Amino acid sequence: MPHKKPPHNSVKVLRKNALAQCGEAQRIRKTNRWKRMSENVRDRFPLCQWPDGCEELSTSVHHIEPIARRPELAYSESNLVPLCEHHHDWCNDQEAYGHATAWKFKDWIEKMEDRYNNYFGQDDEEESS
């Protein structure tokens, strides 16, 4: 466990969930390999690639399948989408509540790579929410 105390009891569960996802993600985001990759993606796509349309600049690169769930996809280009701060926060919030957001980027994944079914189709349950 990290040495941090949880800030508030009211968010304890959420916080615990988020921390479990953050450890590996934080480690990866500090590597030079990740920094180069993130810059490269944002160079090619300077605008947020939110599927419903967004005209903000992309400020960060989102892992469509979270690192905590699919660490092998951490550096896979088709698993990365450049987003603005607002939409990246939205995704992270949803994931922290246990709501997967990968379905949102189905078209993007298909656009980036035609290998969608290789890793997304296998354990794809029809989303009911």
Ligand SMILES: [Zn+2]
């Ligand atoms: Zn956006």
